[in-house]
Amino acid sequence: MIQVGINGYGTIGKRVADAVRAQPDMEVVGVAKTRPNFEAGTAIEKGLDLYAAIEKRKPLFAEAGIDIAGDVEELVAASDVVVDACPSGVGADNAEMYREYDTPALLQGGEDADVVDSSFNARSNYDTVEGDDLVRVVSCNTTGLSRLVAPLDEEYGIEKVRTTLVRRGGDPAQSGRGPIDDILPNPVTLPSHHGPDVNTIFPDLDIDTLGLKVPATLMHMHSVNVTLESDATVEEVRDLLEGERRMFVIPEWLGLDGAGAIKELAQDAGRPRADVWENCIWGESITVESGSSTTRAGGETASDLYLFQAIHQESDVVPENVDAIRAVLGTADRAESMATTDEAMGLDDPLAPTRRAVAADGGE
Ligand code: NAD
Numbered sequence: 001m002i003q004v005g006i007n008g009y010g011t012i013g014k015r016v017a018d019a020v021r022a023q024p025d026m027e028v029v030g031v032a033k034t035r036p037n038f039e040a041g042t043a044i045e046k047g048l049d050l051y052a053a054i055e056k057r058k059p060l061f062a063e064a065g066i067d068i069a070g071d072v073e074e075l076v077a078a079s080d081v082v083v084d085a086c087p088s089g090v091g092a093d094n095a096e097m098y099r100e101y102d103t104p105a106l107l108q109g110g111e112d113a114d115v116v117d118s119s120f121n122a123r124s125n126y127d128t129v130e131g132d133d134l135v136r137v138v139s140c141n142t143t144g145l146s147r148l149v150a151p152l153d154e155e156y157g158i159e160k161v162r163t164t165l166v167r168r169g170g171d172p173a174q175s176g177r178g179p180i181d182d183i184l185p186n187p188v189t190l191p192s193h194h195g196p197d198v199n200t201i202f203p204d205l206d207i208d209t210l211g212l213k214v215p216a217t218l219m220h221m222h223s224v225n226v227t228l229e230s231d232a233t234v235e236e237v238r239d240l241l242e243g244e245r246r247m248f249v250i251p252e253w254l255g256l257d258g259a260g261a262i263k264e265l266a267q268d269a270g271r272p273r274a275d276v277w278e279n280c281i282w283g284e285s286i287t288v289e290s291g292s293s294t295t296r297a298g299g300e301t302a303s304d305l306y307l308f309q310a311i312h313q314e315s316d317v318v319p320e321n322v323d324a325i326r327a328v329l330g331t332a333d334r335a336e337s338m339a340t341t342d343e344a345m346g347l348d349d350p351l352a353p354t355r356r357a358v359a360a361d362g363g364e
Helices: 011-021 038-045 055-063 072-078 090-101 122-128 141-154 194-198 234-242 259-268 318-329 334-343 352-361
Strands: 002-006 026-033 049-053 080-084 105-107 119-120 135-136 160-167 207-214 220-228 249-251 279-282 287-295 301-311
Touching: 002 011, 002 072, 002 318, 011 026, 011 038, 011 080, 011 318, 011 334, 026 038, 026 072, 038 049, 049 055, 049 072, 049 207, 072 090, 080 090, 080 318, 090 105, 105 318, 119 122, 119 318, 122 141, 122 318, 122 334, 141 160, 141 194, 141 220, 141 234, 141 279, 141 301, 160 194, 194 207, 207 287, 234 249, 234 287, 318 334
Parallel strands: 002 026, 002 080, 026 049, 080 105, 105 135, 119 135, 160 207, 249 279
Antiparallel strands: 160 220, 220 301, 279 301, 287 301
């Protein structure tokens, strides 16, 4: 069994801990916390050992009547791999500790790419990170874009990606974030950092991204245009994406008109924390304009693909962290790992009641 330590037990850390606990080949050694709050209570309730991330705050745990199994260094020493889910920048500060204990660590998308040996997305570059000391599981938006780019690039070749990212202002519990009543070009300059971040996974990809922030907490929304190098049809693209893991091509009859309805469906389906681990692509939005913009020498035409996809920022990186554990340690190949992860998390039967209803009704 792979022994996994979790340093930072917030939005991402607690989800990764649950996903790791569900795997047949992994165990959670414990989780490191800075303070005794409701999430410390959640960890205890789940039977997880708590480690103190900051030594001088240990008395706070004792005052709250919470037992501590040790210091974070002991957690790192006892782990085969650590998932660092600390706030942006703290992962970089922790890098030295992981190197000192010779424990490979997975940092998250809030860290700079130059802090780590490699950046990771399971679908796109699983095979490239084995043996690395520090691996960054790219951000929610970069994960969502990489999952889309990989099959399109393999099937058609990609000339250029242009994406506008309408980003949630904050997660539901981030009461200090905004905007509350505004629409912000964010950043106002182009490109937003997302394009260059996708290039950490696809170094040769031509991609431009624009970012906005809106008063929403549920999900991000991407408006995507991909100029493909060869001709495609809507049906082919739809089939291709439906055949991919971690893609939910939304059938029209479901009536999912936005992120709120998708989250409601996830709740109805009994998903933990109403998480939506898949890219949610509106099937009706998939549009292809063949040969419209580019005609090459020899008469070969390109296709312009358009679609909308919603990305659940709090959870799409969770299965990616699980795969990154196996990828770094070299304990499974990509197909095996993604299948194991998805089955254990319940991703193999995404939004199950809906799928069953579709099958029973002979629907779309
Ligand atoms: P969070 O604030 O919800 O959780 C971070 C946790 O780490 C908190 O519980 C905090 O108390 C704890 N912490 C702070 N300092 C620590 C330390 N020194 N040692 C141990 N724990 C410490 O943050 P998050 O949203 O889970 O983000 C974590 C990382 O994941 C960031 O890099 C972020 O950019 C990335 N990420 C976040 C999202 C998202 O939408 N929330 C999506 C993808 C990636």
